[in-house]
Amino acid sequence: MKKLMIGNAAIARGAYEAGATVATAYPGTPSTEIVDSFSQYEGVYAEWSPNEKVALEVGAGASIAGARTLVAMKHVGVNVAADPLYSFSYTGVNGGLVLVSADDPGLHSSQNEQDNRGYGRFAKMPVIEPSDSQEALDYTKLAFDLSEQFDTMVMLRITMRLAHSQTMVKTGQKREIPLKDYKKNASKYVMLPGFAKRRHAEVEKSFEQLREYAETTPLNRVEMNDTSMGIITSGVPYQYVKEAFPDASILKLGLVNPLPKQLIKTFADQVDKLVVVEELEPVIEEQVRSWGIEVIGKEQFTLLGEYSSEFLLQQLSGIPMPQGFNLDQEIPARPPLLCAGCPHRGVFHVLRKMRLVVAGDIGCYTLGAIAPLEGMDSCICMGASIGTAMGMEKARGPEFAAKTVAVIGDSTFVHSGITGLIDVVYNGGTSTILILDNDTTAMTGHQDHPGTGVTITKQPTNKLDIEALVRAIGVKNLRVVDPLQINELEKVLKEELARREPSVIICARPCVLLPGTSKPDHKIYVDNELCNGCKSCIRIGCTGVTFLEEEKKAQINGGCIACGLCEQVCKFDAIKRTEV
Amino acid sequence: MQDKVTNIFIVGVGGQGTLLTSRIIAQVAVQMDFDVKVSEIHGMAQRGGSVVSQVRYGKKVYSPIIKKGDADIILAFEKIEAARWLDYLKPDGMVIINNERVNPLPVMSGKEKYPDTIHEKIAGLLPKTVIIDATAIASQCGNVRAANVVLVGILTAAIGIPAEEVEKAITAIVPAQALQVNLAAFREGLAAGA
Ligand SMILES: Cc1ncc(C[n+]2csc(CCOP(=O)(O)OP(=O)(O)O)c2C)c(N)n1
Numbered sequence: 158m159k160k161l162m163i164g165n166a167a168i169a170r171g172a173y174e175a176g177a178t179v180a181t182a183y184p185g186t187p188s189t190e191i192v193d194s195f196s197q198y199e200g201v202y203a204e205w206s207p208n209e210k211v212a213l214e215v216g217a218g219a220s221i222a223g224a225r226t227l228v229a230m231k232h233v234g235v236n237v238a239a240d241p242l243y244s245f246s247y248t249g250v251n252g253g254l255v256l257v258s259a260d261d262p263g264l265h266s267s268q269n270e271q272d273n274r275g276y277g278r279f280a281k282m283p284v285i286e287p288s289d290s291q292e293a294l295d296y297t298k299l300a301f302d303l304s305e306q307f308d309t310m311v312m313l314r315i316t317m318r319l320a321h322s323q324t325m326v327k328t329g330q331k332r333e334i335p336l337k338d339y340k341k342n343a344s345k346y347v348m349l350p351g352f353a354k355r356r357h358a359e360v361e362k363s364f365e366q367l368r369e370y371a372e373t374t375p376l377n378r379v380e381m382n383d384t385s386m387g388i389i390t391s392g393v394p395y396q397y398v399k400e401a402f403p404d405a406s407i408l409k410l411g412l413v414n415p416l417p418k419q420l421i422k423t424f425a426d427q428v429d430k431l432v433v434v435e436e437l438e439p440v441i442e443e444q445v446r447s448w449g450i451e452v453i454g455k456e457q458f459t460l461l462g463e464y465s466s467e468f469l470l471q472q473l474s475g476i477p478m479p480q481g482f483n484l485d486q487e488i489p490a491r492p493p494l495l496c497a498g499c500p501h502r503g504v505f506h507v508l509r510k511m512r513l514v515v516a517g518d519i520g521c522y523t524l525g526a527i528a529p530l531e532g533m534d535s536c537i538c539m540g541a542s543i544g545t546a547m548g549m550e551k552a553r554g555p556e557f558a559a560k561t562v563a564v565i566g567d568s569t570f571v572h573s574g575i576t577g578l579i580d581v582v583y584n585g586g587t588s589t590i591l592i593l594d595n596d597t598t599a600m601t602g603h604q605d606h607p608g609t610g611v612t613i614t615k616q617p618t619n620k621l622d623i624e625a626l627v628r629a630i631g632v633k634n635l636r637v638v639d640p641l642q643i644n645e646l647e648k649v650l651k652e653e654l655a656r657r658e659p660s661v662i663i664c665a666r667p668c669v670l671l672p673g674t675s676k677p678d679h680k681i682y683v684d685n686e687l688c689n690g691c692k693s694c695i696r697i698g699c700t701g702v703t704f705l706e707e708e709k710k711a712q713i714n715g716g717c718i719a720c721g722l723c724e725q726v727c728k729f730d731a732i733k734r735t736e737v
Numbered sequence: 738m739q740d741k742v743t744n745i746f747i748v749g750v751g752g753q754g755t756l757l758t759s760r761i762i763a764q765v766a767v768q769m770d771f772d773v774k775v776s777e778i779h780g781m782a783q784r785g786g787s788v789v790s791q792v793r794y795g796k797k798v799y800s801p802i803i804k805k806g807d808a809d810i811i812l813a814f815e816k817i818e819a820a821r822w823l824d825y826l827k828p829d830g831m832v833i834i835n836n837e838r839v840n841p842l843p844v845m846s847g848k849e850k851y852p853d854t855i856h857e858k859i860a861g862l863l864p865k866t867v868i869i870d871a872t873a874i875a876s877q878c879g880n881v882r883a884a885n886v887v888l889v890g891i892l893t894a895a896i897g898i899p900a901e902e903v904e905k906a907i908t909a910i911v912p913a914q915a916l917q918v919n920l921a922a923f924r925e926g927l928a929a930g931a
Contacts (some may be wrong), residue, residue: 161763161773186779265778289774289801322801323763323775399799467804479806481824482862488821489849491841493751493786524784528847602779695846700785704839704847 158355162326164319167290168257170326171297172227173198175253175333179219180204181212183572184601185231186266187320188259192229193604196613205604205613208539208572209234213241213256220254220310221346223337225301229257232273233538237573239276244279245310247356248346249338249363253304255297257313262436263463265317268519268538270462272437275490277312277414281364284312284414285376285393290324296411297378298329305428307363307370314413316436318393319465352380358600376411379424386473387428389441389452391422394434400466402473416444425450432457432473436464495524497701498720500595500666504564505532506697506726507647513562513654516549518542518574520566521599521668529698533564540565540573546588547581555587559654563590568598568606571621575630581659582631589653589660593640594623595668603671627661640664643725669718677719679734685732694723742795743896744803748822749814750839751788754885757910758812759790761889764906765898766794774801787818810895813889814871815839816856823859831865833891835884837872867891867930874925880915882923890926900927 162170165219168191172180196203206212209230216228228239235258236513242256258276261267277284283299287293287298293315300311344352365387371377383404390398391410391562398407408424409417425431425445432453433442442454458464470476495502505525508515509532517523517533518541526533535545542563550558565574570592581588598604605611627635634656646664653660661734666676681701690709701717704710711732713723724732745762749755759775766773771794778788791803791921805824811832813819826832834856843849852858860866871887878887886907895901904920911919 159759159767160776161767163777189779318776318801321777321779323760323773324801325767325773393801396799396801400804465802465804466800467806476868480822481806481827484823484855484858484862486818486820486852486858487849487853488817488855489841489843489851491750491785491787491818491821493784494842496784521784528842622881692847698842698846700842700845703845706847706850 159325159327161323162290163190163321163323164287164290164293164315165321166194167293167326168229168297168313168315170328171294172255172301173201174329174331175224175225175298175301176332177227177301178202179216179224180227180229181215182229183207183209184233184598184604185259186601187261187317188229188231188234188257188272189601189604190320191257192227193613195215195227203613205606207607209237210241211724213238213245216254216256217241217245220250220252221248221337222251224252225334226252226254227257228254229259230265232258232260232271234266234268235273235276235348236642242276243280245349246282247348247353247360249308249356249359250310251339253301254310255300255304255313256310256581257315259320260314260316260437262316268536270437272402272440273312273314274413275438278440279316281360282309282312282414283307283367284314285411286314286413287319287321287411288392288395288409290326292324292411293319294326294328298626299376300666307367309360309363314392314395322676331635364415368418371412371415371417372419374412375487377417377420378409379420380407380409381427382406385427386422386430386432388432390443391441392435392436394464397466397469398434401469408440413441415453416441418448421445422448422450434458434464434469469482472686492527493524494698494700495521496669497699497716498599498669498718500640500664500668501525501593502530502697502699503643503646503722504591504593504664505530507643508532508562508564511647511650513560514549514557516542516563516565517567518569519600520569520593522564522566522593529696539569540577543574543581543588543590545579546590547577547584547586550588555657558587561588562650563588565592567592567594567596567608567623571607575626578627578630578632578661586659587657589650589662592623592661592663594663594665597668597671599668599670601615603668610725623663632659632661634658634660635663636660637663637665640666641720641722643722644652664718679719679736681713681717681719681721681732681734683708683713684731684733687729689729689731691728692724693728694712697722697726699723742793742798744808745810745812745892746803746808746822746825747812748789748818749791749902751784751786751790753814754882755788755790755814758885758889759792761886761903761906761910762792762892763794764910765902766792768902768905769898771795772798774798776801787821789822802830808900810892812892814885814888817841817852819859820852820855824871826863829865830863831867831895832859832863832894833867833869833888834859835871835888836868837884844900867895869929871926874929875922877926878916883915884925886919887926887929890923890928891930894927894930
């Protein structure tokens with residue numbers, strides 16, 4: 158049967174049809190739906206791992222034990238998993254292992270736009286790139302076969318446009334693949350120097366075989382047409398090329414590492430002008446150049462962002478982008494923002510009011526960095542907040558630490574904040590760390606994590622006790638507050654910042670978007686007699702309050718969920734509640 | 738079957754239901770045996786940001802995204818979002834605008850002004866502009882959240898796809914408890930667009 162599927166669902170389907178029985182992931186846009194949708198198939202095991210390193214390690218174990226295994230993460234997740242990746246690439250597999258890296262050219266939902274095809278080159282790992290959902294399904298299945306045939310994990314590299322585009326897919330039957338036998342084989346799976354040395358040689362040998370395979374694999378195909386221009390491309394950019402240059406000859410690469418040198422040389426000889434169309438890094442282009450083949454590449458395009466058909470037409474044919482319509486009107490920007498009633502808003506209001514230096518982290522709360530809250534000084538990667546605050550203290554001394562906090566979400570704390578906290582305690586830091594515990598991984602669409610006590614399939618499980626964990630690390634000063642009780646939060650913050658010891662303040666209140674979050678009975682309104690238009694309530698940046706320019710009054714609008722934050726910040730008692 | 742690809746560009750504010758709308762339109766195209774591609778935005782922008790989803794259907798569709806200046810129709814759930822994405826419209830394309838104002842943060846905070854007559858400006862510039870109070874119609878049908886299917890009704894009338902196919906798609910996609918309201922809202926939109 159044919160149906161529409163997003164790329165991520167097609168990958169899950171492909172893994173299921175290939176007989177994969179184990180899948181692991183840590184959520185991250187644009188990869189999240191892969192293992193989430195795999196988890197809905199019968200007879201498989203899927204988990205949200207605490208982070209990507211654990212996800213790949215569990216995947217490696219499942220593979221060594223003989224199961225076909227799918228591991229998925231966003232591009233920056235592969236950095237977290239890079240340590241096991243670079244050694245698991247030596248041991249090779251038993252059951253096939255496919256690692257999906259979901260890259261994000263254009264930074265739709267990410268902190269950088271790194272190109273993970275580079276991992277394939279460094280780790281001597283085959284990299285496969287589909288260009289629509291059908292290929293996502295088919296290539297995933299093939300990737301499992303290749304993984305076992307060449308004894309290596311395979312990277313399936315996708316981008317946001319593949320992950321979140323729906324295209325037609327014909328699904329197939331699930332293959333019954335029995336577990337491979339498990340036999341102890343220390344010289345293959347124990348990476349001591351002596352064993353690893355031999356494995357390295359094996360990896361190089363099988364990579365040479367992969368080079369030969371690349372020349373003939375059905376993953377690469379030539380579409381010979383008008384020979385005045387030949388384009389080498391892969392992934393979604395292939396679709397942009399077909400749209401922009403329907404008559405051009407194309408070498409479409411499905412296997413982008415290793416490259417088919419001979420196939421490329423032959424193709425180059427057949428066309429007058431050779432062009433490489435690839436988003437982000439010149440991975441294909443530089444290799445082709447290194448073989449002495451003349452090629453048009455990044456000098457004509459860009460290292461930045463996503464491509465499109467009209468961009469290619471402009472860069473290659475000089476057809477200018479359409480000018481559009483002149484409305485002669487400024488359109489106000491519409492940045493994403495914290496929801497009305499979001500518990501994070503209380504925290505950032507207080508941090509701004511106290512003029513603290515804020516070492517931030519990644520999650521919905523990173524939106525606290527933008528106007529009007531503007532309550533964040535740094536945000537590097539997941540888990541970085543605590544280490545960053547520690548570094549600031551060690552550079553500038555404890556007085557600086559007395560006006561510095563680290564802010565980190567619950568999912569992020571479990572992902573990679575714990576070791577930072579251990580460092581603070583071990584090396585005598587005095588940081589104050591706020592864990593924003595909203596009982597979910599909100600940013601990526603409300604996935605569960607060890608601290609929620611629920612699994613990926615919504616089964617109840619052991620719940621990580623974050624308080625006990627923090628105490629066990631050696632933090633003596635632990636406070637739990639409601640982040641929407643801002644006077645209390647401010648008081649607690651002052652007390653803990655004054656201490657020359659590490660403190661953790663858990664700001665506990667569930668995300669307002671979680672089903673079952675209790676909604677207050679009362680309504681909030683503005684008493685126009687008392688409102689003097691001071692805009693204090695506007696500066697919390699809530700979608701539930703509007704400022705009426707003409708009347709110079711605040712107004713509560715339909716977006717309000719009566720969290721009471723504006724009521725607390727109003728100095729004139731003009732914001733009130735009705736009992737319903 | 739027509740060779741030409743039809744491009745529908747759907748814009749709105751994160752949380753307004755653009756995703757569901759694109760899925761309904763795509764489902765109709767699937768039922769009619771077209772090749773279909775849909776591009777969606779998930780993640781960060783859904784937190785109240787400006788969002789876009791794109792549906793393309795025809796005999797054969799390559800790119801999942803619509804070229805600038807190549808959309809046959811822009812379906813806008815909110816007034817300034819219609820204006821923000823207007824560059825994607827064909828010179829003789831059609832804009833369907835929900836007469837709904839959702840203030841973005843710079844407006845709420847009084848930093849910027851909301852151009853409240855922007856839809857009229859668009860109508861002045863583009864003869865094929867339809868402005869509709871989809872939210873009010875949806876509310877009469879029993880749920881403001883059905884405003885998106887009111888717009889689907891207008892669209893159905895505008896591009897002349899069979900209404901039965903759209904009702905079939907709505908039935909397939911909308912959760913059962915919301916179906917009656919959605920079908921009613923769709924029919925109101927269809928009538929308004931006729
Ligand atoms: C290494 C890595 N993995 C995944 C992500 C995607 N991501 C960004 S923030 C986040 C977690 C957010 O959860 P939490 O810390 O609980 O904050 P919340 O969004 O709930 O406020 C995730 C999964 C990322 N940016 N980097």
